[in-house]
Amino acid sequence: MSSKIVVVTGASSGFGKLTVLELARQGHTVIATMRDVDRRNSPVRAELIEMARKDGNSLQVLEMDVANDASVEAAVDRVVADYGRIDVLVNNAGLMPIGVTEAYTATDVERLFAVNVFGAVRTNRAVLPHMRAAGSGLLVQVTSLMGRFTIPFFGVYAASKFALEALAETYRYELGSFGIDSVIVEPGPFPSNLIASSPQPSDAVVLEAYGEVAAIPGQIKAHSDEQFDPANPPRPQLVADAIAKLVATTERRPLRTVVMPDGLDFGVQQINDAVAPIQNSVLKAMGMEAMI
Template sequence: MSGYVVLVTGAGSGFGRLTAEALTRRGHTVFAGLRDVTGRNAQAAADLSASMRVVELDVTEQASADRAVSEIMSAAGRIDVVVNNAGMIFPGPLEAFTAEEAQRQFDVNVLGALRVNRAALPHLRARGQGLLLQIGSIAGLVTTPFTGLYAASKAALESLTEAWRHELAPFGIESVIVDAASYPTSIGLNAALPADTERLSVYGEAFGGFTTAVVQRSTEIGGDPREVADAVVKLIESDDRPLRTVVGPAGQREPALALSRASAETAEQAGAAMGVAAFMTR
């Protein structure tokens, strides 16, 4: 196998597809994880299979994650990198969401990464090396109105990534996260609005104005989503992998970078104050 053996989840579109394609061009052996490869993602699976291996993977099911990793091990004999990209967004006022909808948001964005990493980690640990790379969001650092569920899920992913980094370092395994700004990808097309339309309507004017402002600002700033894929490739191929990498147009990137630096400094100070600094890896 050439280069690294990489599993990319949610590889059918957006950052996942761009990342899988970029890694393939760089000579790495890529396994593109997609759900429903004979149904809604049949065309994406057909397109990707021309240059990489497609594995069926539904991150909301542990058995599916286990099967996908087993398939990779059978085909490649090892797995070096997991890119946890699969995700979705539930925009809207928190009051309008049911607990079941919130559970779905976390099931994909947070528990999905937990399941896939759980499936891969015994194999990484056996080799004494590996990389877990999560695709996060600036929303995990800054919470704005009407993004509460999504931001909370990405903030949780930040915490998991940092915990993995500390806990897995003794085994030679690294954990990092790429905090991406808003880019024109398909995630917005797949957004799930609250089912409770009555409560949603209470916030109608404010929510509509917020959505319009976000779209307008995104159009003004622009940005190429391939920047995120390029950042992922760079991290995978680098010997120096920081915990957080912020990617986005300057207007969004600089404030998020400042928050990221402040968070790292505060975490280091808090760890020292709690007497656990020796167990924390930077």
């Protein structure tokens, strides 16, 4: 397996943290990016570097706020200056709002999309000129099962993941002729800090109007860990392993990879299998069969 230069966003915790460590273990040159590397996330930076060092691997941590154009451009420029190229970008940074959908103001939703959607657009736009020049590259977009279905109180989050799925699939078609692949990883319900750090809706008047219904999102957050069997908890490492496998793959990669905890099946693979022929038939009807 050839070593690749890999940039991972949102690497301070969760899937991102596991992914950078797994990729480093597999011999890739990994650049873990996150906000506040000199302040709030300084201990995380030190931990990641030390964990990689103990395994004999190299891992670099850079400041990147995916919601800020200048921050993204500075980080990508630094990586290209240091290594000459970027082979893989893993868009993992994200937020998960849980709340009454109507109570999220337009400003609330804009803040979410600034990270979950526009953040990926920023990082993709920053790396793609370098990938096109090299004639190769891989974009990995970490979405969610809720990029394919939605449930009450997760509507704003699902909307952002639906949007990212559409962008990722379109990149796949448009970038193929440049030797660049775009793939989607759809994690299922794994333990993470996303629920605990869920952004709250701002419109208190709307929340009051919903009465007892407005209390349900809080109950979901309070009991989120109870869905897991303590004797056999889900392993988030499965997501890192799936991403590492996609990075290592030299053959045609699947567009979508569903990663579920052991023993669970919410039917998303069936959704993907059912939709793919319809999508392909539309492209064929439009004379775009070569892009499939």
